Each structure stands twice: as C-alpha cells, then as structure tokens.
Amino acid sequence: MNKKGSDKIVSVYWFAILFIIAAAVVYMVLIFYGKPYDVREIESSLLAKLVADCVSNAGKINENVLDGSGIILTNENFMETCHLNFGVEDSFDWSLNSEYFVNVEFSMFEGEFLKNVTAGNSNLLDFCKEEFKSANNPSCLEDSFYSLDSEGNAYKIKITSLVRKTEKNVG
Amino acid sequence: MLDKQVLKRSSIHSCFFPKNTNAQVSDAVTWMVATIVIIVLLGFSIYLTSYFEILNKFDFSDAGLVKGNLAEKSLYGYLLKDLNGKNVYSTLGEDKNFTGEVALLAVKIFPDDELFWTGFFGKPNNYFGSQKDNLYPPITTSFYNLRVKQYHVCLTKSISLGEEFKQFNTLENVLRSDALFRLEVCEVND
8 A cells, every 4th residue: 555645645534524524613603693683673662662752751741742832743853852863884775765764643542633753764664564564574663652741631642663774684 | 763663653554554455445434434424423513503593593572572562651641641630540549449430541541452451450350351460570669570471571560559558568468458550561472
C-alpha cells in the first residue's frame, strides 16, 4: 500500500467530515434562531393602549381631546397631542410610507357617530378586513372602550391600530 | 537512532496499513461505517434542533391580552357613571348588590360574555354567570394582575368599594366581604 497516498486520502476525508459537521452546526443554528419573532400584534396592542391613554384617563375623556366646544382632537394635531412618533429605521424603503396607522372613532354610547381622527399610512386600513387577515399581512387590532365627558355623557371610543413591518416579522 | 525510529514508525504503520488487500477492504468498510454514523448523528441533531425550534418559537399572543386590553378604562367609566343621581361606584358600595339598572349598564358596556366577567368577587351573578378566573387574587385595595392559566390569558382588575375593605387583612375576610368589585377579561388561546 502507498503510504503517502493513503495519508492524503485520510486528510481529504477528515476535511470533508469537518466541513459537513461545520455546515450542520451552522444549519442547526439557522433553524433555531433564523426565524424572526412576530411582535406586530403586541406592537399594535401597545399603540392602541398609548392612544387610549392619550384620549381618556380614569374613566374621563381628557381635556386636550374634548372640551365644551366638542372634540378638539384633529388629524393635524393628533400626533403631537398624543406624543406619537411613527419613525422607523431606514430599511426596506420603510421611510417612504409609514409602517403604522391608527384611527380613533368617537361616537356617543349607543348613539350617533361623532368624529374620526387618523394618523399614519391609511393604505393599511384594508388589512383590517376579514379576508386580508393573515400572519403574512399587516397586523390589525380593533378595540373599543367606554368613557365619560366632564358632564357625565357617555362615549364609545373605538381604536384601530395597524402595524406593517412585514419584512422583519414574517419568517 | 534514526534507523530505529524509522523501523518503529514503519512497524506501526504496517500494523494499521498492512499490505494485505483484505485488510485494506476492511479499513475502507470501517471508514464508510464511521462516515455513516457521523451523518446519522448529524441528521438526528438537526431533527432535534428543528423539534426544539417549535418550542423555542414563543407565541406572543400568549404573552398578554390583545383584545379587551382597554376594558380597564371602560371599568372606570362605568363606575363613574351617574344613574339616578348616584354613581355606579356608590350604588354598588351601598347596595352590595349587582342587579337592576347597574347590572344592565355593565352588560351594555361589556357585551361579550365570552370575553368579560364583572360582578362582586366570588359571587356568580345572573348577568355574567360564574367568574372566569377561579384563582384567588393577591390582597391589595386595588391591583393589576395578569395571569396565564392553561389556555386562558386573563386580565383582572378589582376595585374596593368603600372603607369597609380596609379592615380585611386576610384572604378569608376578603372572600367573606361584599366590598370587592371585579372585572375579568379572559381570552382563550388556541
């Protein structure tokens, strides 16, 4: 038997095994940690909670939202009044269109509709329709609560919040 | 000295790689079996990793409530609402009874009986039935408690009604009292 030849074959074999093991380890790490966590549902819930806190506190609608003249919250002052910032990192062209949308609908409790106030990318609103709801689409959350004004009149306030960010949350 | 070393190395080498062809075949089989064992072990490791990946994948919908998250705000509004010149909080505190107009307003505010339960702590009522969360809450005058129980995620909010509650310092006394009004919001996670 040729000693030099067998040594070379054994070396090549060990390199091949080393490569296979390394590739398998990398593959296992990718399987385990490769898929992103989808936090959009929680994010939209937090956004809704933030807006609800801005609109109402301790059962009463805040004065910077509703005064004697009616609802003073508008599309123009919504972001500033509620201290919202829809800025995102500059990747996947996210800076071109907002990745967030929020809508606050005011109506009398068991009564007429009063006003809608919105902020963010309104194109996302379609994803709240039942036929578009899926893990691959933007996350939509609709929730409502009961609140009173200073005179004790009851209101129903419905908040719709949407978060897109599909590229970083869907594996 | 050098010759001895060469001779020794050659004898070791001939021990592992003898010139007999049958032994060479045997070596090749050994290497092949070793390779197959390594590949099988790696395959098993990959299978285990993909199995545990499912366990590692944390479902954020189990982390807390999503729907009904704003119910706590509704509860405060409900307790402040004036009914016949007295707010719901005072009415409940004095009457110690969850019934009539007070209960009907609660049903309107919390219409989904799959999601909500309100009433006096520990007492089933005609409007919402029995409590969804049977575990006892911690004893504080007002608390915010999130608890994951089986497939339910429950948010509970309890409000003490009046001064009476302050003298209760044990769980039994709290359970005997009529002074704890409670809201439960429970989501069922699949």
